[in-house]
Amino acid sequence: MALDDARQWLDKIRALPLTSPVRIMNVCGGHERSISMAGLRSALPDMIDLIPGPGCPVCVCPEEDIYQAIQIGLNEPDSIVVAFGDMLRVPVNVSSKSVRSLEQAKAAGADIRPIASPSEAVRIAKSEPGKTVVFFVAGFETTCAPVAGMLAEGIPDNLLLLMSGRLTWPAVAMLLDYETPSFDALIAPGHVSTVMGPEEWQFVVDRHGFPAAIAGFTPDSLLAAIYSVLRQKLDGRIFLDNCYQQVVKPHGNPTARRLIESTLTIVDAPWRGIGIIPASGLELRADYAQHNARLRFPVHAENARKNAGAMPPGCDCARVVLGRIKPVDCKLYGVSCTPRSPVGPCMVSDEGACRIWWSSGIRTRSAEHEETTCT
């Protein structure tokens, strides 16, 4: 049983002779959810600090791209903008009188529809042949694989894509290249690795000498990975461990990787609040130029628009995403920023660290270690 396994891993971790603090970063919103929901932070020894990193494609989606999607919806005649539900509420930096999110654009009369699958985008485009359907895609490798599948299977002429696809490993590489990385060991994302293969994370070990383990989403799998990186550090024997072997196979899903390669291309890309990370974006290949919304529509950028690309004023999401501060350290956390009226993207998305912490009942810095224990 998984829960007994979890308790055993916890006992093994507690028995480790840790003498100095270890900061372990996860880069997956799904991991952060499991950690918070199961109360792993309070169950683990104080010496272990679990840090949420750049784990959510919604949080890092460029503000300019969201603005562009809103403007397409509002200004392009006969357009329908479709996007994964989480994207609809993310605010852009415009005055409070202007349309600030796709949700508000919808209220203002634009045809904006939340979808749950790329197949739905195709279905909508087929059923509305007189309209131009723009699929606004924010997602990591796991989400880009189905989008690649959709493209390879063939899409209708009236379906365009506004691609904000991102690769996760270049963000981790950037954090590791900092003079003082904000963490000491990495829990690598399970579903990204399911698609791309464990090999994607080998550089953490080979180039940087950091312990790393791939984890699944159950508490026992996460605890196994935490135990692994701690042991690696204590023993001075660093390697890439795969604690999610049932699902993460060598080379991942080769078909999915082949489809990504044949439909998408890697580009330098901006991350909201962080800036451009080289070779971290997935954009449509040139053969799909006629489906590229970036090429079809003018760039909607008002010169007067202040803070384009930035996080909303006062919001500390950029440092949250980089693992420099915890959600509770943001001045707005729980004050003006809650899931009901989010200020920054990290409070909007189900995988945003602020949203996850708030939903798991963490209200103050001290409460971080007081959540319900892992039972």
Add this chain to the structure above:
Amino acid sequence: MCLAIPMQIASINGSRAVCSIKGIEREVSLFLLQDEPIGIGDYVLIHVGYAIQKISAEEARSTWELLDQMLTEDAQHA
């Protein structure tokens, strides 16, 4: 947004399949698993309507334990 969930294949029609779990049925694409032998009764991990990997019945079960727990917690904190 992007946690993949396990489901069991109930029927297959070309690259599309009907999958079910706990009485819920969904049409999903098997396109990303086109090079894998896959059949009715197999468990797959579904992300945004696409099966991204074949998994064992046991793995499917332990993931559902976790998801059930998350769903109840979400409801409590909503």
